[in-house]
Amino acid sequence: MPKYRVEIDRSLCSGTSNCVEDAQDAYEMGDDAIAVVIAGACDDDLLRGARACPLEAIRVFDTQTGKRIHP
Ligand code: SF4
Numbered sequence: 593m594p595k596y597r598v599e600i601d602r603s604l605c606s607g608t609s610n611c612v613e614d615a616q617d618a619y620e621m622g623d624d625a626i627a628v629v630i631a632g633a634c635d636d637d638l639l640r641g642a643r644a645c646p647l648e649a650i651r652v653f654d655t656q657t658g659k660r661i662h663p
Pocket of ligand 1: 606609610649
């Protein structure tokens with residue numbers, strides 16, 4: 593079971609691609625220039641990409657407790 597669950601706030605994402613550059617196995621840019629999560633991405637990559645977002649558009653939650661890990 594994955595450790596983290598990730599949500600991308602589409603209203604905050606401005607397409608800077610920092611998440612993709614830092615974690616290309618976890619994030620990619622969608623056709624509308626908003627980041628999307630790659631299915632099956634590992635936990636470390638998910639968190640690293642989230643931390644790279646300058647707008648804190650990627651929220652990371654602990655799957656088991658539901659607690660927000662980042663930001
Ligand atoms: S780093 Fe943040 S703002 Fe930039 S594409 Fe990724 S989610 Fe969007």
